[in-house]
Amino acid sequence: MQTASTNICERMGRSQELSDSKRGPVIGGHLGNKSIRDISWLLNIPRSTVSGIITKWKQLGTTATQPPSGRPRHMTERGQRMLKHTVRRSRQLSAELIAKDL
Known part of the structure; x- marks a missing residue:
C-alpha cells in the first residue's frame, strides 16, 4: 500500500530528476535481471522513469544528468x-x- 509520503511521484513533481543514489538501484536491478515492472514496484518509481534510466544507461554508459543540447540562451x-x-x-x-x- 502506498501512502502520500512514500509515493515518489507526488513528492517529486514533473520537473525534478532522481538523484544519483536513486538511479543506482535501478541499474543494479536491471543487471540482476529484474523486469522494469519489478524494479518500478520495488523502488516505488514510475515504469517510464525506470525505462528512461535504463535506456540512457545503455546508450551513454552513464546515468549522470547531461547538459542540455542546443544553443545556450544568453x-x-x-x-x-x-x-x-x-x-x-x-x-x-x-x-x-x-x-x-x-
Missing part, C-alpha cells in the same frame, strides 16, 4: 523585457548608457 526573457521597457521609456539613450543601466 539573455533571459526577463532581460529582454527589461531592455524593451528601457528603450521605450527613453528612446534618446545611447547603447552604452542602456548597457550600463542593465
Whole structure:
C-alpha cells in the first residue's frame, strides 16, 4: 500500500530528476535481471522513469544528468523585457548608457 509520503511521484513533481543514489538501484536491478515492472514496484518509481534510466544507461554508459543540447540562451526573457521597457521609456539613450543601466 502506498501512502502520500512514500509515493515518489507526488513528492517529486514533473520537473525534478532522481538523484544519483536513486538511479543506482535501478541499474543494479536491471543487471540482476529484474523486469522494469519489478524494479518500478520495488523502488516505488514510475515504469517510464525506470525505462528512461535504463535506456540512457545503455546508450551513454552513464546515468549522470547531461547538459542540455542546443544553443545556450544568453539573455533571459526577463532581460529582454527589461531592455524593451528601457528603450521605450527613453528612446534618446545611447547603447552604452542602456548597457550600463542593465
